Amino acid sequence: MSEYNFAYLDEQTKRMIRRAILKGLAVPGYQVPFASREMPMPYGWGTGGVQVSAATLTPEDTFKVIDQGADDTTNAVSIRKFFENTAGVAVTEETEKATVIQTRHRIPEAELTEDQILVYQVPIPEPLRFLEPRETETRKMHSLEEYGLMHVKLYEDISQHGDIATSYAYPVMVQDRYVMDPSPIPKFDNPKLEMSAIQLFGAGREQRIYAVPPHTKVVSLDFEDYPFEATKADHACDLCGAENSYLDEVILDDAGNRMFVCSDTDYCRSRRAAGHVGRLGTEDAA
Amino acid sequence: MYVAVKGGERAIENAHAWLAEERRGDTSVAELSIAQIREQLSLAVNRVMAEGSLFDPDLAALAIKQSRGDLIEAIFLIRAYRTTLPRFGASLPVETGDMACDRRISATFKDAPGGQVLGPTFDYTHRLLDFKLAAEGEVAPAAEGTPREEATPHITEFLQGEDVIQREPVGEAVPGDLTREPMEFPADRALRLQSLTRGDEGFILGMAYSTQRGYARNHAFVGELRIGKVAVEMEIPELGFAIEIGELELTECETVNQFQGSKTEPPQFTRGYGLVFGQSERKSIAMALVDRALRWEELGEDNLGAVAQDEEFVLSHSDNIQATGFLEHIKLPHYVDFQSELELVRKLRREAEERTAGYQEAAE
Numbered sequence: 001m002s003e004y005n006f007a008y009l010d011e012q013t014k015r016m017i018r019r020a021i022l023k024g025l026a027v028p029g030y031q032v033p034f035a036s037r038e039m040p041m042p043y044g045w046g047t048g049g050v051q052v053s054a055a056t057l058t059p060e061d062t063f064k065v066i067d068q069g070a071d072d073t074t075n076a077v078s079i080r081k082f083f084e085n086t087a088g089v090a091v092t093e094e095t096e097k098a099t100v101i102q103t104r105h106r107i108p109e110a111e112l113t114e115d116q117i118l119v120y121q122v123p124i125p126e127p128l129r130f131l132e133p134r135e136t137e138t139r140k141m142h143s144l145e146e147y148g149l150m151h152v153k154l155y156e157d158i159s160q161h162g163d164i165a166t167s168y169a170y171p172v173m174v175q176d177r178y179v180m181d182p183s184p185i186p187k188f189d190n191p192k193l194e195m196s197a198i199q200l201f202g203a204g205r206e207q208r209i210y211a212v213p214p215h216t217k218v219v220s221l222d223f224e225d226y227p228f229e230a231t232k233a234d235h236a237c238d239l240c241g242a243e244n245s246y247l248d249e250v251i252l253d254d255a256g257n258r259m260f261v262c263s264d265t266d267y268c269r270s271r272r273a274a275g276h277v278g279r280l281g282t283e284d285a286a
Numbered sequence: 287m288y289v290a291v292k293g294g295e296r297a298i299e300n301a302h303a304w305l306a307e308e309r310r311g312d313t314s315v316a317e318l319s320i321a322q323i324r325e326q327l328s329l330a331v332n333r334v335m336a337e338g339s340l341f342d343p344d345l346a347a348l349a350i351k352q353s354r355g356d357l358i359e360a361i362f363l364i365r366a367y368r369t370t371l372p373r374f375g376a377s378l379p380v381e382t383g384d385m386a387c388d389r390r391i392s393a394t395f396k397d398a399p400g401g402q403v404l405g406p407t408f409d410y411t412h413r414l415l416d417f418k419l420a421a422e423g424e425v426a427p428a429a430e431g432t433p434r435e436e437a438t439p440h441i442t443e444f445l446q447g448e449d450v451i452q453r454e455p456v457g458e459a460v461p462g463d464l465t466r467e468p469m470e471f472p473a474d475r476a477l478r479l480q481s482l483t484r485g486d487e488g489f490i491l492g493m494a495y496s497t498q499r500g501y502a503r504n505h506a507f508v509g510e511l512r513i514g515k516v517a518v519e520m521e522i523p524e525l526g527f528a529i530e531i532g533e534l535e536l537t538e539c540e541t542v543n544q545f546q547g548s549k550t551e552p553p554q555f556t557r558g559y560g561l562v563f564g565q566s567e568r569k570s571i572a573m574a575l576v577d578r579a580l581r582w583e584e585l586g587e588d589n590l591g592a593v594a595q596d597e598e599f600v601l602s603h604s605d606n607i608q609a610t611g612f613l614e615h616i617k618l619p620h621y622v623d624f625q626s627e628l629e630l631v632r633k634l635r636r637e638a639e640e641r642t643a644g645y646q647e648a649a650e
Contacts, residue, residue: 075619076294188626
């Protein structure tokens with residue numbers, strides 16, 4: 001591919017995005033406006049993550065893309081192919097081998113290292129958006145650290161449902177300063193937000209980039225008497241037997257039979273390769 | 287035995303091949319050429335150029351062909367292409383006063399220098415299906431006149447001479463560029479107009495219509511509507527003067543709106559402005575109405591709480607490429623999020639049932 005610059009975007013644009021990334025890293029959890037470009041895939045389909053990846057990738061990188069934890073979902077395939085074509089970088093499905101991982105809706109089960117960058121696709125970067133639709137207002141609320149509305153929302157959840165009724169995109173407080181939307185990851189993944197890798201969040205349509213540097217304090221919002229709880233289906237993976245991984249529920253037939261499988265396909269594959277077998281797995285399933 | 291679904295890659299390739307076949311349709315029917323689309327579907331081409339923000343009829347026609355006539359898809363193709371183009375400079379502002387007008391009408395004066403020129407308009411056609419078009423045939427030649435030599439002055443200039451219409455401030459500032467800087471609110475008028483001219487025609491039309499029906503009503507007269515070609519000029523630093531580098535077809539609409547005056551302003555008419563690539567009459571009138579509605583603050587009017595007055599609402603939702611992408615992304619898998627919602631609903635239901643059972647026991 002010679003018609004396009006390395007990783008599609010021109011160098012000026014990448015520089016502009018890198019500046020936003022650096023600012024984001026310097027002010028963890030703060031949403032940095034950036035002049036998002038039209039990409040050759042639709043807004044809402046990962047254009048923010050794609051632009052951040054494009055500005056982050058170097059020719060030596062090994063790239064992995066997951067959607068819902070899986071490498072083989074159609075949009076993950078499409079984005080991986082885009083960078084194979086435009087950047088010519090090596091790609092992998094193995095979490096450990098990747099240097100840059102673009103993700104939608106999950107954090108990999110395997111612990112990431114300081115040599116890795118995790119790029120999130122973000123649909124609505126503003127954690128206060130559904131409480132206050134106006135950007136002019138929410139920016140003011142962040143600058144004044146005025147997060148009372150969010151606590152009232154969580155409190156109302158408890159008084160109405162007996163629980164905090166947010167199961168994904170669960171808001172977090174970053175380094176005691178900014179309330180941040182961790183993108184629509186299940187709240188099961190929230191504890192993993194404190195990690196050794198660099199985490200970058202890109203929202204293309206909403207023109208925002210934000211970041212969590214390695215080892216930054218990230219606390220899921222809660223109350224003393226209603227502490228945050230990372231939940232998942234109360235099962236083990238039916239293929240690899242893992243009891244600590246986030247599970248997808250698969251409907252097997254019209255008699256109501258279901259099975260539960262790891263949402264992180266690479267994690268499941270590597271466990272099966274190591275000889276772990278679940279309820280419905282066979283040893284050669286991998 | 288369950289096997290994880292693989293083969294997304296092959297499925298995508300097959301879908302693309304099928305799409306290409308469907309796009310072509312029945313191969314016993316002659317294929318459309320780009321020139322045919324450009325010449326015979328020119329209003330579709332104009333809309334794609336306007337909302338794609340790129341004046342290139344051939345590329346717009348290609349995009350329409352590739353998108354099977356889905357104009358928003360075609361606009362998307364043009365936008366994605368446009369963003370890769372290098373920028374080598376900015377033109378001078380185009381002089382719409384020097385426009386070679388194909389059409390020029392005013393609803394405020396029966397006649398004015400330059401006259402009323404209907405041009406190639408659907409107005410006053412009776413909307414009866416013309417079955418003759420189903421058969422191929424030659425079109426009878428239209429009568430020809432002599433084009434006007436002099437420039438056609440803007441109607442609003444006459445009103446300005448009498449000082450009954452508000453004067454626009456003259457500024458030296460370089461207008462912002464919403465394709466290069468993230469939009470921030472409040473946006474100035476230049477940015478608002480940029481956003482409106484590339485905004486979705488249907489959305490802008492709906493917003494404009496709402497003002498006519500009383501949501502921030504501000505009765506608009508079409509002071510002038512003109513369609514025609516203007517020269518694009520650019521300063522070349524090596525030459526030290528401006529040269530003509532091309533020609534654009536534009537539709538310009540200036541509305542003259544009622545104004546009662548305010549504490550600071552004597553009664554005078556105010557303006558709304560629409561300027562759109564190509565022959566895009568509906569869009570430019572709608573744009574002018576929405577522009578006027580968004581100016582309530584600078585003109586000292588009341589905020590009536592109407593959506594068309596709400597800059598953040600209008601500008602954040604007018605772009606059909608953003609809107610359609612986000613709308614359609616809900617087709618993508620969301621099973622991780624759905625699973626967590628499913629677990630939560632099951633848990634809440636379990637707890638609710640336990641509570642109900644507890645009440646019943648207590649009552650018994």
